[in-house]
Amino acid sequence: xxxxxxxxxxxxFHYVFGSTQGxxxxxxxxNAVLRDSNQTAIDSLVIRNPFNYTEFLHGKQSIIxxxxxxxxxxxxxxxxxxxxxxxxxxxxxxYWSKTYCDQLLEGDDxxxxxxxxxxxxxxxxxxxxxxxxxxxxxIRATHDPTQRVTDHLQFHxxxxxxxxxxxxxxxxxxxxxxxxxxxxHNHEENNPLLVKIQQQYTEVLAMENRYRNAVDxxxxxxxxxxxxxxxxxxxxxxxxxxEIGFNTGREEGHKVxxxxxxxxxxxxxxxxKSQSYLILLLNKKFGLTKEEEQSILxxxxxxxxxxxxxxxxxxxxxxxxxxxx
Numbered sequence: 423x424x425x426x427x428x429x430x431x432x433x434x435f436h437y438v439f440g441s442t443q444g445x446x447x448x449x450x451x452x453n454a455v456l457r458d459s460n461q462t463a464i465d466s467l468v469i470r471n472p473f474n475y476t477e478f479l480h481g482k483q484s485i486i487x488x489x490x491x492x493x494x495x496x497x498x499x500x501x502x503x504x505x506x507x508x509x510x511x512x513x514x515x516x517y518w519s520k521t522y523c524d525q526l527l528e529g530d531d532x533x534x535x536x537x538x539x540x541x542x543x544x545x546x547x548x549x550x551x552x553x554x555x556x557x558x559x560x561i562r563a564t565h566d567p568t569q570r571v572t573d574h575l576q577f578h579x580x581x582x583x584x585x586x587x588x589x590x591x592x593x594x595x596x597x598x599x600x601x602x603x604x605x606x607h608n609h610e611e612n613n614p615l616l617v618k619i620q621q622q623y624t625e626v627l628a629m630e631n632r633y634r635n636a637v638d639x640x641x642x643x644x645x646x647x648x649x650x651x652x653x654x655x656x657x658x659x660x661x662x663x664x665e666i667g668f669n670t671g672r673e674e675g676h677k678v679x680x681x682x683x684x685x686x687x688x689x690x691x692x693x694x695k696s697q698s699y700l701i702l703l704l705n706k707k708f709g710l711t712k713e714e715e716q717s718i719l720x721x722x723x724x725x726x727x728x729x730x731x732x733x734x735x736x737x738x739x740x741x742x743x744x745x746x747x
Contacts (some may be wrong), residue, residue, distance in 0.1 A: 426650070427637055429605045430504050434645040438632040439500070440488040441473035447632055448490060450625035454598040455541050455578050459558040466493040489521065497521050497538040504545035504582070514542050515575065522574070541578045543602070548579050555584040555599060582606055590615050594622060601626060608633060611664055644734075648699055696727035700734070700743075708740040721747040 427434055439448040445467060453463040470489040488500045499521055503510060518540040525535055542548075549557055557579045561571040585593070585603055593603050593615065598620045604626050607613055620627045638640045698719050704710050710718075721727060730746045737743050 426609070427533055427643070427646050428609045429633065430502065431646050432649045433642060434633065434636050435502060436473040436488065437636040437642055438629055440469060440471065442469055444473070444632055445447070445469055445490075447625075447629045448488060448500065450628065451601060452500065452541065454625070455556070455580065458556050458596065458598045459578065464492045464495070464498075467491060467498070468493065468498075487517075495538055497525065498541065498594075499539070499706070500541045500543075502543045506546040514540055517657050518575070518577070520648070533576060534604055537574045537576060539576045539578065541580070543582060544581045545582045545604075547581055549581075553584070554588075555588075555602075556580050562612065585712060590618075594618060597623060597625075601629075604629065646704060648703075648731075651695075651702070652701065693722055696724065696731060697721070700727060700730055703731070703734050704740055704743060707734065710740070714744060717744065717747060 428437065438444050439451060446467065449464060449467055452467070456463050469489045470491055471487075486504075490498045490500070492498065499517060501514065501517070507513070518538060519647055521540075522535070522538045525538075526532075559577040559579065560573070561575055563569040563571065564568060579596070580602065582605075585599070585606060588599065589687055595600050603614060604619055607616060608630065610616065620630060636646070687701055701710065701715050704714075704718075726747050730743050733743050733746055
Protein backbone atom coordinates (compact mmCIF):
# COMPACT_ATOMS: atom_id res chain seq x y z
CA UNK A 423 0.00 0.00 0.00
CA UNK A 424 2.96 2.29 0.57
CA UNK A 425 3.54 2.99 -3.11
CA UNK A 426 -0.11 3.84 -3.85
CA UNK A 427 -0.47 6.59 -1.24
CA UNK A 428 1.28 9.74 -2.39
CA UNK A 429 2.02 12.98 -0.58
CA UNK A 430 -0.90 14.53 -2.48
CA UNK A 431 -3.42 12.33 -0.76
CA UNK A 432 -5.30 14.83 1.45
CA UNK A 433 -4.94 12.71 4.57
CA UNK A 434 -1.24 12.01 4.08
CA PHE A 435 -0.40 15.65 3.36
CA HIS A 436 -2.27 16.89 6.43
CA TYR A 437 -0.69 14.22 8.62
CA VAL A 438 2.82 15.18 7.48
CA PHE A 439 2.41 18.97 7.43
CA GLY A 440 -0.88 19.84 9.12
CA SER A 441 -0.76 18.02 12.44
CA THR A 442 0.66 19.39 15.68
CA GLN A 443 3.44 16.80 15.49
CA GLY A 444 4.14 17.84 11.91
CA UNK A 445 4.60 21.54 12.67
CA UNK A 446 8.36 21.28 12.17
CA UNK A 447 7.88 19.73 8.73
CA UNK A 448 5.55 22.59 7.83
CA UNK A 449 8.07 25.11 9.14
CA UNK A 450 10.78 23.56 6.95
CA UNK A 451 8.50 23.71 3.91
CA UNK A 452 7.56 27.35 4.51
CA ASN A 453 11.15 28.39 5.22
CA ALA A 454 12.35 26.77 2.00
CA VAL A 455 9.84 28.94 0.11
CA LEU A 456 10.83 32.08 2.03
CA ARG A 457 14.56 31.51 1.60
CA ASP A 458 14.07 31.02 -2.13
CA SER A 459 12.74 34.59 -2.32
CA ASN A 460 15.28 36.03 0.17
CA GLN A 461 12.72 36.56 2.92
CA THR A 462 13.08 36.10 6.67
CA ALA A 463 12.60 32.51 7.82
CA ILE A 464 10.34 31.67 10.75
CA ASP A 465 11.61 30.19 14.02
CA SER A 466 8.38 28.61 15.26
CA LEU A 467 4.72 28.37 14.33
CA VAL A 468 1.34 27.11 15.49
CA ILE A 469 -1.03 25.07 13.29
CA ARG A 470 -4.39 26.87 13.26
CA ASN A 471 -6.41 23.99 11.74
CA PRO A 472 -4.81 20.85 13.22
CA PHE A 473 -5.26 17.59 11.34
CA ASN A 474 -8.24 15.39 12.27
CA TYR A 475 -8.48 12.29 10.08
CA THR A 476 -12.21 11.76 10.77
CA GLU A 477 -13.00 14.95 8.81
CA PHE A 478 -11.70 13.26 5.67
CA LEU A 479 -13.80 10.11 5.86
CA HIS A 480 -16.71 11.44 3.82
CA GLY A 481 -14.99 14.00 1.65
CA LYS A 482 -15.55 16.87 4.08
CA GLN A 483 -12.02 18.01 3.31
CA SER A 484 -11.32 18.25 -0.41
CA ILE A 485 -8.69 20.98 -0.66
CA ILE A 486 -5.26 20.52 0.79
CA UNK A 487 -5.06 23.62 2.95
CA UNK A 488 -2.99 24.12 6.08
CA UNK A 489 -3.25 27.33 8.08
CA UNK A 490 -0.55 28.43 10.49
CA UNK A 491 0.66 31.42 12.46
CA UNK A 492 4.22 32.39 13.17
CA UNK A 493 4.87 32.86 16.86
CA UNK A 494 4.34 36.59 17.39
CA UNK A 495 4.19 37.29 13.66
CA UNK A 496 2.77 36.43 10.26
CA UNK A 497 -0.25 34.35 9.26
CA UNK A 498 0.54 31.74 6.61
CA UNK A 499 -1.77 29.65 4.43
CA UNK A 500 -0.30 26.70 2.52
CA UNK A 501 -2.47 25.21 -0.21
CA UNK A 502 -1.97 22.45 -2.77
CA UNK A 503 -4.14 22.10 -5.87
CA UNK A 504 -2.97 19.42 -8.28
CA UNK A 505 -5.86 19.40 -10.76
CA UNK A 506 -6.48 22.51 -12.79
CA UNK A 507 -9.34 24.62 -11.49
CA UNK A 508 -11.13 27.55 -13.05
CA UNK A 509 -10.62 30.89 -11.29
CA UNK A 510 -7.96 29.39 -9.04
CA UNK A 511 -6.10 32.68 -8.58
CA UNK A 512 -9.30 34.40 -7.49
CA UNK A 513 -9.90 31.64 -4.97
CA UNK A 514 -6.41 32.05 -3.52
CA UNK A 515 -7.01 35.79 -3.18
CA UNK A 516 -10.39 35.19 -1.55
CA TYR A 517 -9.00 32.88 1.13
CA TRP A 518 -6.06 35.20 1.72
CA SER A 519 -8.54 38.04 2.33
CA LYS A 520 -10.56 35.93 4.80
CA THR A 521 -7.44 35.11 6.79
CA TYR A 522 -6.39 38.75 6.82
CA CYS A 523 -9.82 40.08 7.81
CA ASP A 524 -10.33 37.45 10.50
CA GLN A 525 -7.36 38.82 12.44
CA LEU A 526 -9.49 41.65 13.83
CA LEU A 527 -12.50 41.46 16.10
CA GLU A 528 -15.03 44.28 16.34
CA GLY A 529 -13.37 47.29 17.95
CA ASP A 530 -9.79 46.08 17.42
CA ASP A 531 -7.16 48.56 16.30
CA UNK A 532 -5.80 48.46 12.74
CA UNK A 533 -2.29 48.19 14.14
CA UNK A 534 -3.10 44.66 15.28
CA UNK A 535 -3.04 43.49 11.65
CA UNK A 536 0.05 41.49 10.66
CA UNK A 537 1.38 40.32 7.27
CA UNK A 538 -0.42 37.35 5.73
CA UNK A 539 1.25 34.99 3.27
CA UNK A 540 -0.46 32.62 0.85
CA UNK A 541 1.78 29.82 -0.41
CA UNK A 542 0.16 27.93 -3.26
CA UNK A 543 1.53 24.75 -4.86
CA UNK A 544 -0.19 23.80 -8.12
CA UNK A 545 0.12 20.95 -10.57
CA UNK A 546 -0.49 23.24 -13.53
CA UNK A 547 1.04 26.53 -14.76
CA UNK A 548 -0.64 29.67 -13.47
CA UNK A 549 1.70 31.99 -15.36
CA UNK A 550 2.29 30.41 -18.78
CA UNK A 551 4.55 33.24 -19.99
CA UNK A 552 7.25 32.55 -17.40
CA UNK A 553 9.47 29.51 -17.00
CA UNK A 554 9.98 30.17 -13.28
CA UNK A 555 8.97 27.41 -10.90
CA UNK A 556 8.47 29.87 -8.01
CA UNK A 557 6.67 33.17 -8.62
CA UNK A 558 6.48 35.51 -5.57
CA UNK A 559 3.89 38.30 -5.82
CA UNK A 560 3.13 41.45 -3.83
CA ILE A 561 1.69 44.95 -4.34
CA ARG A 562 4.07 47.50 -5.82
CA ALA A 563 3.62 50.96 -7.39
CA THR A 564 3.14 50.70 -11.16
CA HIS A 565 5.21 53.83 -11.89
CA ASP A 566 8.07 52.64 -9.68
CA PRO A 567 8.17 48.89 -8.96
CA THR A 568 10.91 49.42 -6.36
CA GLN A 569 8.25 50.95 -4.11
CA ARG A 570 6.32 48.27 -2.24
CA VAL A 571 2.88 49.39 -1.06
CA THR A 572 2.77 47.00 1.91
CA ASP A 573 4.34 43.79 3.17
CA HIS A 574 0.98 42.60 4.51
CA LEU A 575 -0.05 40.98 1.22
CA GLN A 576 2.29 38.31 -0.13
CA PHE A 577 1.71 35.39 -2.47
CA HIS A 578 4.04 32.58 -3.45
CA UNK A 579 3.00 30.42 -6.40
CA UNK A 580 4.97 27.22 -7.02
CA UNK A 581 4.37 24.96 -10.00
CA UNK A 582 5.02 21.20 -9.78
CA UNK A 583 4.60 20.84 -13.56
CA UNK A 584 7.89 22.70 -14.12
CA UNK A 585 9.92 20.02 -12.32
CA UNK A 586 10.10 17.72 -15.34
CA UNK A 587 12.12 20.32 -17.23
CA UNK A 588 14.88 20.55 -14.62
CA UNK A 589 18.11 18.58 -14.44
CA UNK A 590 19.04 16.53 -11.37
CA UNK A 591 21.79 19.03 -10.57
CA UNK A 592 19.34 21.96 -10.67
CA UNK A 593 16.93 20.10 -8.41
CA UNK A 594 19.63 19.28 -5.85
CA UNK A 595 20.99 22.84 -5.81
CA UNK A 596 17.76 24.39 -4.55
CA UNK A 597 16.13 23.38 -1.30
CA UNK A 598 12.54 24.19 -2.27
CA UNK A 599 12.93 22.45 -5.63
CA UNK A 600 14.32 19.34 -3.90
CA UNK A 601 11.38 19.34 -1.47
CA UNK A 602 8.91 19.69 -4.33
CA UNK A 603 10.58 16.82 -6.20
CA UNK A 604 10.35 14.72 -3.05
CA UNK A 605 6.64 15.54 -2.67
CA UNK A 606 5.94 14.34 -6.22
CA HIS A 607 8.13 11.21 -6.21
CA ASN A 608 8.43 10.14 -2.56
CA HIS A 609 6.25 7.05 -3.04
CA GLU A 610 8.61 5.68 -5.70
CA GLU A 611 11.06 2.91 -4.90
CA ASN A 612 14.68 2.77 -6.08
CA ASN A 613 14.86 6.44 -7.08
CA PRO A 614 18.53 7.49 -6.66
CA LEU A 615 17.72 11.21 -6.76
CA LEU A 616 15.41 10.81 -3.76
CA VAL A 617 18.26 9.21 -1.82
CA LYS A 618 20.57 12.14 -2.65
CA ILE A 619 17.92 14.66 -1.63
CA GLN A 620 17.39 13.00 1.75
CA GLN A 621 21.14 12.87 2.31
CA GLN A 622 21.58 16.55 1.44
CA TYR A 623 18.51 17.95 3.20
CA THR A 624 17.76 16.55 6.66
CA GLU A 625 14.42 18.41 6.54
CA VAL A 626 13.28 16.08 3.76
CA LEU A 627 14.27 13.07 5.83
CA ALA A 628 12.01 14.37 8.63
CA MET A 629 9.14 14.62 6.12
CA GLU A 630 9.81 11.07 4.96
CA ASN A 631 9.68 9.80 8.56
CA ARG A 632 6.27 11.45 9.03
CA TYR A 633 5.09 9.92 5.75
CA ARG A 634 6.21 6.44 6.85
CA ASN A 635 4.44 6.89 10.18
CA ALA A 636 1.26 7.82 8.32
CA VAL A 637 1.16 4.74 6.09
CA ASP A 638 2.06 2.50 9.04
CA UNK A 639 -0.83 3.82 11.16
CA UNK A 640 -3.97 1.71 10.59
CA UNK A 641 -6.47 4.53 11.15
CA UNK A 642 -4.58 7.05 9.05
CA UNK A 643 -4.08 4.53 6.27
CA UNK A 644 -7.78 3.62 6.21
CA UNK A 645 -8.77 7.28 6.06
CA UNK A 646 -6.20 7.83 3.29
CA UNK A 647 -7.55 4.88 1.32
CA UNK A 648 -11.05 6.32 1.57
CA UNK A 649 -9.80 9.64 0.24
CA UNK A 650 -7.88 7.94 -2.55
CA UNK A 651 -10.98 6.06 -3.62
CA UNK A 652 -13.02 9.26 -3.38
CA UNK A 653 -10.56 10.96 -5.72
CA UNK A 654 -10.94 8.17 -8.27
CA UNK A 655 -14.71 8.02 -7.91
CA UNK A 656 -15.30 11.77 -8.17
CA UNK A 657 -15.13 12.02 -11.95
CA UNK A 658 -17.42 9.03 -12.35
CA UNK A 659 -19.95 10.44 -9.91
CA UNK A 660 -20.04 13.78 -11.69
CA UNK A 661 -20.48 12.12 -15.08
CA UNK A 662 -23.31 10.04 -13.66
CA UNK A 663 -24.92 13.15 -12.16
CA UNK A 664 -24.65 15.03 -15.44
CA GLU A 665 -26.15 12.13 -17.38
CA ILE A 666 -29.11 11.91 -15.01
CA GLY A 667 -29.48 15.67 -15.05
CA PHE A 668 -29.36 16.11 -18.79
CA ASN A 669 -31.77 13.22 -19.39
CA THR A 670 -34.24 14.64 -16.87
CA GLY A 671 -33.80 18.14 -18.23
CA ARG A 672 -34.33 16.99 -21.81
CA GLU A 673 -37.49 15.07 -20.92
CA GLU A 674 -39.05 17.95 -19.03
CA GLY A 675 -37.59 20.69 -21.16
CA HIS A 676 -37.04 22.88 -18.11
CA LYS A 677 -34.03 24.05 -16.14
CA VAL A 678 -35.62 22.75 -12.95
CA UNK A 679 -35.50 19.24 -14.38
CA UNK A 680 -31.75 19.53 -14.93
CA UNK A 681 -31.16 20.85 -11.42
CA UNK A 682 -33.30 18.15 -9.80
CA UNK A 683 -31.61 15.47 -11.88
CA UNK A 684 -28.16 16.69 -10.91
CA UNK A 685 -29.13 16.67 -7.24
CA UNK A 686 -30.58 13.16 -7.55
CA UNK A 687 -27.49 11.86 -9.34
CA UNK A 688 -25.03 13.35 -6.86
CA UNK A 689 -27.05 12.05 -3.89
CA UNK A 690 -27.18 8.55 -5.32
CA UNK A 691 -23.47 8.72 -6.08
CA UNK A 692 -22.68 9.60 -2.44
CA UNK A 693 -24.70 6.63 -1.16
CA UNK A 694 -23.07 4.21 -3.61
CA LYS A 695 -19.63 5.54 -2.65
CA SER A 696 -20.33 5.01 1.07
CA GLN A 697 -21.62 1.49 0.40
CA SER A 698 -18.48 0.67 -1.58
CA TYR A 699 -16.18 2.09 1.13
CA LEU A 700 -17.95 0.14 3.84
CA ILE A 701 -17.69 -3.15 1.95
CA LEU A 702 -14.04 -2.48 1.10
CA LEU A 703 -13.00 -1.65 4.65
CA LEU A 704 -15.04 -4.37 6.38
CA ASN A 705 -13.69 -6.97 3.98
CA LYS A 706 -10.18 -5.81 4.67
CA LYS A 707 -10.59 -5.75 8.46
CA PHE A 708 -12.92 -8.69 9.16
CA GLY A 709 -14.07 -10.31 5.93
CA LEU A 710 -17.70 -10.35 4.76
CA THR A 711 -20.15 -12.98 3.57
CA LYS A 712 -22.21 -12.39 0.44
CA GLU A 713 -25.28 -11.89 2.63
CA GLU A 714 -23.50 -9.24 4.70
CA GLU A 715 -22.36 -7.40 1.56
CA GLN A 716 -25.93 -7.44 0.29
CA SER A 717 -27.23 -6.02 3.59
CA ILE A 718 -24.89 -3.05 3.09
CA LEU A 719 -26.06 -2.56 -0.50
CA UNK A 720 -29.67 -2.66 0.71
CA UNK A 721 -29.05 0.30 3.04
CA UNK A 722 -29.80 3.54 1.21
CA UNK A 723 -29.76 5.87 4.24
CA UNK A 724 -26.71 8.10 4.05
CA UNK A 725 -26.73 8.93 7.78
CA UNK A 726 -26.56 5.26 8.78
CA UNK A 727 -23.79 4.56 6.28
CA UNK A 728 -21.79 7.52 7.61
CA UNK A 729 -22.13 6.27 11.20
CA UNK A 730 -21.00 2.80 10.14
CA UNK A 731 -17.92 4.22 8.40
CA UNK A 732 -16.94 6.09 11.54
CA UNK A 733 -17.53 3.02 13.71
CA UNK A 734 -15.27 0.75 11.66
CA UNK A 735 -12.14 2.58 12.79
CA UNK A 736 -12.63 1.63 16.43
CA UNK A 737 -14.82 -1.48 16.22
CA UNK A 738 -13.58 -4.87 17.41
CA UNK A 739 -16.21 -6.90 15.55
CA UNK A 740 -18.05 -6.42 12.27
CA UNK A 741 -21.34 -6.84 14.10
CA UNK A 742 -20.76 -3.50 15.82
CA UNK A 743 -20.72 -1.91 12.40
CA UNK A 744 -23.45 -3.87 10.66
CA UNK A 745 -25.89 -3.35 13.56
CA UNK A 746 -25.88 0.38 12.74
CA UNK A 747 -27.47 -0.20 9.32
